[in-house]
Amino acid sequence: MNGSIGRNAEHRRLRELLGSHALGHLPPAEDARVRAHVDGCAACRADLAEIEPLAGLLAGVDVRHFDEPASPPSDLGALIRAQVADERSSQEDDDLALRREHRRRRASTRAGLGIAAAAVVVAALVGGIAVGRSTVPEVAAPVIPFEPVALTVGSEAIEIETAGLVPHTWGVELRMTGSGFTQGARFKAYFRNSRTGRLQTAGAFVGTGSDSMVCNLQSALMRNEASEVVVKDASGAVVLAANI
Numbered sequence: 001m002n003g004s005i006g007r008n009a010e011h012r013r014l015r016e017l018l019g020s021h022a023l024g025h026l027p028p029a030e031d032a033r034v035r036a037h038v039d040g041c042a043a044c045r046a047d048l049a050e051i052e053p054l055a056g057l058l059a060g061v062d063v064r065h066f067d068e069p070a071s072p073p074s075d076l077g078a079l080i081r082a083q084v085a086d087e088r089s090s091q092e093d094d095d096l097a098l099r100r101e102h103r104r105r106r107a108s109t110r111a112g113l114g115i116a117a118a119a120v121v122v123a124a125l126v127g128g129i130a131v132g133r134s135t136v137p138e139v140a141a142p143v144i145p146f147e148p149v150a151l152t153v154g155s156e157a158i159e160i161e162t163a164g165l166v167p168h169t170w171g172v173e174l175r176m177t178g179s180g181f182t183q184g185a186r187f188k189a190y191f192r193n194s195r196t197g198r199l200q201t202a203g204a205f206v207g208t209g210s211d212s213m214v215c216n217l218q219s220a221l222m223r224n225e226a227s228e229v230v231v232k233d234a235s236g237a238v239v240l241a242a243n244i
């Protein structure tokens, strides 16, 4: 890198935007600036190369609802590091990402999603995996309306015990208890936006084989904006679907 202070400041500023760039969250002008910078900056190119595989995985995830996790498991930090270590080169970077996430949560804003954004969303997904693996029976919450959903199952192995929607002030949630999701395989849930016709990500989980699992899959899409719920396997094949 050349030593110009202006150039370094630009590098630092745009580096913070790489995560948002990879997720496609930047306005066009800002996005063009990031692309132009990345063309001429090997360090940012390397960072982006690390982030992009994650961004592909997470396209469409809305991070807003991750600001209100119920109660992260006590070993969440370790889970995050284990997951993120594959994608990022050093422990220091992971700790930095965690500190940035704490700052980001305090700021409670989507603006300035930094280079850590992709790692942050992975952390949220890991939280979801932990929830998905939980076998603790759900405590019935009588005040919460629960709208049962009849899911069409696209895989012989999968058995759904209960499934339903819970409308929230911040969006809609699919609560599902079932088994037969391929052990260790990754599944992603979506709600279809009835206005745009497009699927919006509602989180991911990892299959637990024949063990029963409880999944709470949340979307910032409001209940009355959602027309379909879909769960796909890693190949993109639909394994569960219901018009809602």
Ligand SMILES: [Zn+2]
Residues within 6 Å of the ligand: 011, 012, 015, 037, 041, 042, 043, 044
């Ligand atoms: Zn740079």
